[in-house]
Amino acid sequence: MGEITELLHSARTGDGRALDAVFERVYPLLRQIAGARLRGGAEATLGVTALVHEAYLKLVGAEQLEIASHHHFLACAARAMRQILIDHARARASRRRGGDAVHIEFGGGDLASVTDTDLLDLDAALDRVDEIHPELRKLAEMRLFAGLTLAELAASTGRSLRSVNRDWQRARALLAAHLA
Amino acid sequence: MDPAERDQWREADRHLAALLELDGAMQARALAGLVIEPGVREKLGRLLAGNARDHPLLGGAAREPAGRDDGADESRAGRLVGDWRLTGVLGHGGTASVWRAERSGHDYTHAAAVKLLHQVLADPATEARFRRERQILARLDHPHIARLIDGGIAGDGTPYLVMALVEGERIDQWCDREQASPRQRVELALEVCEATAYAHRQLVIHRDIKPGNILVDGQGRAVLLDFGIARIQDDTRPEATVTRAFTPGYAAPEQRAGRSDLGTAVDVYGLGAVLHRLLAGSPPQLDARDGLVAPSRSALMAGSEARARLLRGDLDAILARALENDPGCRYESVDALAADLRRWLDHRPVAARPRSSWRRLGKLLRRNPLPSALATACLGLALAGTALLVRNQLLLEQHARELQSVVDFQSAMFGGLDAGELGARLRGGFVGALDSQAPLDPALREELVNGTDFTGIAVDLLDATLLGEAVAAARERFPAQPAIRAALLQDLATIYYQLFRFDAARPVQDEASALFLDTLGPAHPRTLASLRQQVWLARDLGEDGELELAERSLALHRRHLGERDPATALAMADLGTVLISSPDTARAETLLREALPVLESAYGAVSWQAALARGHLGMALAQQGRHAEAAPEYEAAIDAYSRARGARAVAVLEFRNLLAWGHGRLGHPERAHAEYQALHPLYVEVFGRRDPRTLNLLNNVAAWPRRAGDHAGAEPLQREAYEGMLRALGPAHPMTVRMQVNLAEIALHLGRPGEARGLLETALAQPRLGDSATDLPRIQSLLGQAAQASGDLDAAREWYAQAWRSAASPSQPALQREVAGRLSALDATPPGQAGEAARRPALAVGTAPSTDPSPAGD
DSSP states (O other), X not given: OOHHHHHXXXXXXXXXXXHHHHHHHHHHHHXXXXXXXXXXXXXXXXXXXXXXXXXXXXXXXXXXXXXXXHHHHHXXXXXXXXXXXXXXXHHHHHHTSOOSOOEEEOGGGOEEEOOHHHHHHHHHHHHHHHHHOHHHHXXXXXXXXXXXXXXXXXXXXXXXXXXXXXXXXXHHHHHXXXXX | OOHHHHHHHHHHXXXXXXXXXXOHHHHHHHHHHOOOOHHXXXXXXXXXXXXXXXXXXXXXXXXXXXXXXXXXXXXXXXXXXXXXXXXXXXXXXXXXXXXXXXXXXXXXXXXXXXXXXSSOOOSHHHHHHHHHHHHHHHTOOOTTBOOEEEEEEOTTSOEEEEEEOOOEXXXXXXXXXXXXXXXXXXXXXHHHHHHHHHHHHTTOOOOOOOXXXXXXXXXXXXXXXXXXXXXXXXXXXXXXXXXXXXXXXXXXXXXXXXXXXXXXXXXXXXXXXXHHXXXXXXXXXXXXXXXXXXXXXXXXXXXXXXXXXXXXXXXXXXXXXXXXXSGGGSOXXXXXXXXXXXXXXXXXXXXXXXXXXXXXXXXXXXXXXXXXXXXXXXXXXXXXXXXXXXXXXXXXXXXXXXXXXXXXXXXXXXXXXXXXXXXXXHHHHHHHHHXXXXXXXXXXXXXXHHHSOHHHHHHHHIIIIIIHHHHHHHHHHOTTOHHHHHHHHHHHHHHHHHTTOHHHHHHHHHHHHHHHHHHHOTTSHHHHHHXXXXXXXXXXXXXXXXXXXXXXXXXXXXXXXXXXXXXXXXXXXXXXXXXXXXXXHHHHXXXXXXXXXXXXXXXXXXXXXXXXXHHHHHHHHHHTTOHHHHHHHHHHHHHHHHHHHOTTOHHHHHHHHHHHHHHHHTTOHHHHHHHHHHXXXXXXXXXXXXXXXXXXXXXXXXXXXXXXXXXXXXXXXXXXXXXXXXXXXXXXXHHHHHXXXXXXXXXXXXXXXXXXHHHHHXXXXXXXXXXXXXXXXXXXHHHHHHHHHTTOHHHHHHHHHHHHHHTTTTTOHHHHHHHHHHHHHHHHSOGGGHHHHHHXXXXXXXXXXXXXXXXXXX
């Protein structure tokens, strides 16, 4: 069992520090992969799904994860991804000049050309949602920043598609209300 | 976030979670029944709005309503939606997904396309709107529109529409794969234009015309999909969060700007954009200032010199016109765009190039600007009067969109009506068909081509198809909106009037006037304008009640608008006009003289309103025998009217006709004849060959040779006039009778007394002959001459005696003198020479003036 797998296993038993440790490992790796992509060209496209997938392969490899571990990993990866994109947006905003345009491919297959302001607004809205309902924040993060489909979310939480969908709609409504 | 606010959000979220479990109708009911504090309700409202709204960061709205999977299509396959079982995905869009579906009948399976809309119907009102729209769409039945078969709301609240399944390929891909020629591409686009124009007549706008919505089926026919669905989608979203579905590249500028008052011009743009894609290879390109890059230039930029060459010139002009930024500058209707495309196909000059030397032919409405101007005035009122109507609390119930569709509808109708153009097309097709047959005798061909009244046929067609349909649509579409229905019906009545379909105009006009009266009251300017239109119609129908109606109209105008109001002056002139042919011609003159200065100061001396009143004043003077005074009034009216409305305006033609008649009365028959001859081709062009006005003019053209003794020259003209009148107005109409008598006179002079007698006897038997007592002695006198020519002197004597008595009242001294002369000549003639005398009747006719002619045909 690899290190990350063990950490995930511990996290499952309620060890909060273990989850942080997973994040500590996922974050630099994703950042590194994303950074490589961003240097790849002026019109870089960051497909969050592909990035998370790549990070997953690098950290977990071919090992079979339990469902809960899998879910924890994806939640961590989504949080890390969000952090990376926000950092990037802030850095560019502080340079006060347009750097490379970042095209972020969100979950659900929608290709949206997202501005830095959009991202920072979304970040703030996610914080508000977290205050109201942390689970919904997490769900939205996974969908938006790890590119999970509702079916994948249902699979990774062991819940019914119907209930996952309903929660996504709640999260989406909360986000939209705070983005308006 | 303070804790109180947070708790409100949490509660709102819990309510949302519960609502999301319900289907559309239940949801609305539950929402209405919720008892919650205002802060929570406000937040719940924001959540519902957020739930329904597309957001660039969050993806499409309610992509998976209540308990749906995320595009995991397989899991939906096999599901039942209404009676339809989904069998496979055909496509996914931002606002809907389309499925192939089957419905099992008793012994067959019906396949169709089911469109599931990605939204939940939030309340009973939207649901009702959805159902109503669906019914309207279901009525669209056109070979180039994919028919709506069914629709409803699935158990989970998803609205769905079931459409005919079209097995085909996208129009752009089909054209490219088939390497279709530019002609073929334009022909396909024309099919789409026809479909769109048809739908516009049913008050349905597509709003999302793009290559993806047009399939070419196995027979090579273009089929337009998704009619009116963009509107359904807009309509069924919560009002505050409307985001419009449109496709960049094919969406009109006003759509891109997010305007909500989209009209038929949006579809003109969409069709132009599709055509641009088909011909130039890409959707329209815009330059930095949002100006359209010339299609030929954009083809050139795409690297196709051949396409660029094709587009340069007319097609560039057509596309530029269809793709104008300002909707008002585009083709006024899809029909107008289609007409131009057909002209391009026929190698004829197109209308899109306004500076071309080509003059539009047959634009009936433009040539007939008198009622057109009235119609424009009505339209102006419809637009400017919106605020007024709202103040009347009539339109508070209406949707702004519905009002818009009224106006669109009106302009589409006005723009699309072109009987002359239709006539020209009919003629073209007819000539083509003739010439593809075995070679015809040139004279026969000439007669067939020139003897057929294509404009008349076109008017029949317009009436039978387009207008009847439109009247029905106006009634059906706005059952609960009497003001809108009134405005629509009024416009249609006006169009019928412009097409001289007075009988057809009548019930529509009466309905519109009654509706205006009911909804706006008697004092409203629109009610009064409608009443004036009723007066015109009654006058042109020659109805008994015209005088009372005109009197009532003037009284109402005076009471509600005052003596000095221009509309009152119009009503005054109307009454004056009606009185011209009554015994009270002097009052007609007074009224017209009183109205004239008001009209001139309100509308200008060169306005059609003032010019018309002046011309009618001329008529009132002529009616009193004051021809020398009438002539300058006519001349001034003709001049002003031509300048206001063009030289082909109906009133200009009629006043010229009257002036010519005055020339005759003032002792210049040759001047009159020359003018009649010059006018006849104009009449044929403007009214069509079969119109009573044209036939009456033809009768006048025949009068000069008839009186000058050139009976052989007069005969064909007179015969055409008589036979045409017989068809147009029937045998009993006084005008028909008068022309019949004229023809009899010619036959008599040409030595065919038997034929003359037949014509005269049937004329005499007409029940309405009493209406024009002046004709009776003339008929009797001619019957005497026919009898004399046949050698039946006793009968001749008897007819002459009767004619002499009839000519005493009303007194026609000239005719009495003529008949007396004939009687004494008859008795002086030895019996054996009677026949010979009658064969030289020109002598006798020459000694006395013929009958008293009147402007209404002599």
